[in-house]
Amino acid sequence: MADTSFDFKSLADAGGPVRRFKAGEVIFKRGDAAQELFVGQSGKVEIRQGSRVLETLSAHGLFGEMALIDSVPRSAAAVAATDTALIPVGKERFLSLVRNSPDFAISLMRLLTQRLRETGRETQLLNIEAITASIAHEVKQPLAAVSIQSAAGSRFLKMTPPNLDEVQASFESIRRDNHRAGELLDSICTLFRRTGEVQQSINVNEIAREVLESLSGKLKSNGIAVHLELSPKLPVVLGNKTQLQQVIFNLVNNALEAMGTFGGGNKTLRVRTEHRSPAAIALSIKDTGPGIGPTQLEDIFDAFFTTKSHGTGLGLAICRMIVERHGGQLTASSDGESGAVFDFVLPIE
Ligand SMILES: Nc1ncnc2c1ncn2[C@@H]1O[C@H](COP(=O)(O)OP(=O)(O)O)[C@@H](O)[C@H]1O
Numbered sequence: 001m002a003d004t005s006f007d008f009k010s011l012a013d014a015g016g017p018v019r020r021f022k023a024g025e026v027i028f029k030r031g032d033a034a035q036e037l038f039v040g041q042s043g044k045v046e047i048r049q050g051s052r053v054l055e056t057l058s059a060h061g062l063f064g065e066m067a068l069i070d071s072v073p074r075s076a077a078a079v080a081a082t083d084t085a086l087i088p089v090g091k092e093r094f095l096s097l098v099r100n101s102p103d104f105a106i107s108l109m110r111l112l113t114q115r116l117r118e119t120g121r122e123t124q125l126l127n128i129e130a131i132t133a134s135i136a137h138e139v140k141q142p143l144a145a146v147s148i149q150s151a152a153g154s155r156f157l158k159m160t161p162p163n164l165d166e167v168q169a170s171f172e173s174i175r176r177d178n179h180r181a182g183e184l185l186d187s188i189c190t191l192f193r194r195t196g197e198v199q200q201s202i203n204v205n206e207i208a209r210e211v212l213e214s215l216s217g218k219l220k221s222n223g224i225a226v227h228l229e230l231s232p233k234l235p236v237v238l239g240n241k242t243q244l245q246q247v248i249f250n251l252v253n254n255a256l257e258a259m260g261t262f263g264g265g266n267k268t269l270r271v272r273t274e275h276r277s278p279a280a281i282a283l284s285i286k287d288t289g290p291g292i293g294p295t296q297l298e299d300i301f302d303a304f305f306t307t308k309s310h311g312t313g314l315g316l317a318i319c320r321m322i323v324e325r326h327g328g329q330l331t332a333s334s335d336g337e338s339g340a341v342f343d344f345v346l347p348i349e
C-alpha cells in the first residue's frame with residue numbers, strides 16, 4: 001500500500017511561524033474565538049476543562065481543530081504542560097491543505113480516529129470501574145450483615161442452655177439480608193439488560209390503575225388518599241408493558257415511602273394522565289411528602305443515590321432508563337417542602 005503519511009512537522013516549513021509557550025502558560029481559554037488549530041513540534045500540552053485534564057498531547061499531536069471546523073468558541077482550555085513549540089494553522093490554510101493534499105487528509109483522519117478510539121476505551125474503562133466499585137460496595141453490605149448474624153447465631157447456640165430464640169432470630173435476619181442481596185442483583189441486571197423486547201400497544205391509564213390496585217393495601221395502611229385524574233381520551237403508546245408498569249410502580253412506591261416517613265397531616269397521592277401535545281402523552285405522580293431539595297433534583301436519578309437506610313438507589317435510575325428507551329423523558333420537580341412531582345412524557349408511536 002502506498003505510504004500516505006504526512007509529516008505534520010513539515011507545516012512549519014510551509015510558513016507558519018512557530019509559537020513557543022513556557023510550562024504553565026495558557027495557549028487558549030474556554031470561550032475564546034478559534035483562529036487556528038495547532039500542531040505540536042515539541043513539548044506537551046494539556047486540554048483542560050476546569051481542573052480536569054481531558055487529554056495530554058505530545059509532539060506531533062494536533063489540537064484545537066474542533067472549534068475551528070465548527071466555527072464555535074473553544075469548549076476547553078489548552079495549557080502548556082512543559083515548554084512547548086507549536087505550529088499554528090489558520091482555517092484557510094487548513095482547508096486548502098485538506099483540499100490539496102490527500103496525504104494530509106488521510107493522516108489527519110488517522111490521527112483523529114486513533115484519538116477517538118483511545119478516549120472511547122478510556123471512558124468505557126472508567127465507567128466499568130465506577131460501576132463495579134458501586135456494585136461491590138452495595139452487595140458487600142448485606143454480605144457483611146450475614147456474616148455478623150451467623151457469628152451471633154453460633155454464639156447463641158454455644159450457650160448453655162442454647163438460646164434458640166436468638167438463633168432463630170439470626171436465621172431470620174440472614175434470610176432477609178440474603179433476599180436483599182438478591183433483589184439488589186436483580187435490579188442491577190434490569191439496569192443493564194439489553195432487551196430485544198416485545199412492543200405492544202399500551203393504555204397507560206390501564207397500567208396506572210393496575211399498579212395502584214396492587215399497592216392499594218400499602219396505600220390504605222399508610223393513610224394515603226389517592227386522586228386519580230385519568231384522561232378519558234388518552235391515545236395508546238407503543239412499548240413494553242412490564243417495563244412501563246415497573247416505572248409507575250417505582251414512582252408510586254417512592255411517593256408512598258416519602259409520605260410514610262413524613263409527619264405531615266394530609267397524605268395525598270395524585271396520579272394524572274393527559275394528552276399533552278399532538279405527539280405525546282404524559283403521566284405525573286404528585287405526593288405530599290417532604291419533597292426534594294433543589295440540589296438533589298438531578299442526583300436522585302443516579303444509580304445508587306439513596307437517602308434511605310435500606311434503599312438501593314436504583315429505582316429512579318431504572319425508571320429513567322426505561323422511559324428514555326421508550327423515547328420519552330422522566331423529570332422531577334419540587335419546591336423542597338410540600339411534596340414532589342414526577343412527570344413522564346412518552347411519544348405516541
Ligand atoms: N417522591 C419522593 N419524595 C421525596 N424524595 C424522593 C421521592 N422519590 C425519590 N426520592 C429520593 O430519591 C432517592 C432515590 O430514589 P430511588 O432511586 O427510587 O432509590 P431508593 O428508593 O432505593 O432510595 C430516594 O432515596 C429519595 O431520597
Ligand SMILES: [Mg+2]
Pocket residue numbers: 250253254315316
Ligand atoms: Mg425507590
